[in-house]
Amino acid sequence: MASKLKKGDLVQVLSGKDKGKKEKVLEVFPADHTALVENVNKVKRHTKPTQGHAGGIVDKLLPLAISRLQVICPSCKKAVRVGFRTDKDKKVRYCKKCNAAIDK
Numbered sequence: 744m745a746s747k748l749k750k751g752d753l754v755q756v757l758s759g760k761d762k763g764k765k766e767k768v769l770e771v772f773p774a775d776h777t778a779l780v781e782n783v784n785k786v787k788r789h790t791k792p793t794q795g796h797a798g799g800i801v802d803k804l805l806p807l808a809i810s811r812l813q814v815i816c817p818s819c820k821k822a823v824r825v826g827f828r829t830d831k832d833k834k835v836r837y838c839k840k841c842n843a844a845i846d847k
Contacts, residue, residue, distance in 0.1 A: 746773045747814065747825040747836065752845075754812040755822040756783055765815060769804070777806035818843040 748754065752768045761783045770779040784805045792798030813822040816838040824839040836845040 746771055746809070748778050748809055748812060749836075753815040753817075754778075754780060755815055756780070756807070756811060757813055757822075758811050759784070759807070768812075771809075772806060775806065776809050778809055778812060779804055779806050780812065783807060814845065816841060816843065816845060 748768055748771050750768055750771060753765060754768055756762055756764045756766075764783055766781045766783050768778050769781055772778065781804075784807050786803055786805055788801050788803045790796065790798050790801055814825050814836075815821065816823045819838060819841040821840060823841075825836050825845065826839050827834055828837055829835070830844065837843065838845060
């Protein structure tokens with residue numbers, strides 16, 4: 744199944760501590776149904792010092808479930824559901840509100 748999210752998409756967070764944030768997708772993990780989103784689900788990790796690293800408290804991004812994210816349509820600027828269709832023998836994603844293609 745094709746993922747409805749792609750790297751570089753602008754998405755809105757639907758639930759959780761970062762609800763309402765609009766940020767860019769950094770990476771998608773289709774096998775896990777998760778995505779890494781910029782400045783969302785940021786946690787602090789305490790690391791031990793090793794030979795190459797000093798250790799300390801590190802900010803880290805954790806992946807979010809794709810079901811908690813919704814793509815923002817570039818034409819109508821709203822969080823929308825995404826569908827698939829074929830245009831000129833090419834599979835493209837489209838906005839279900841304004842029917843505009845999301846892929847360039």
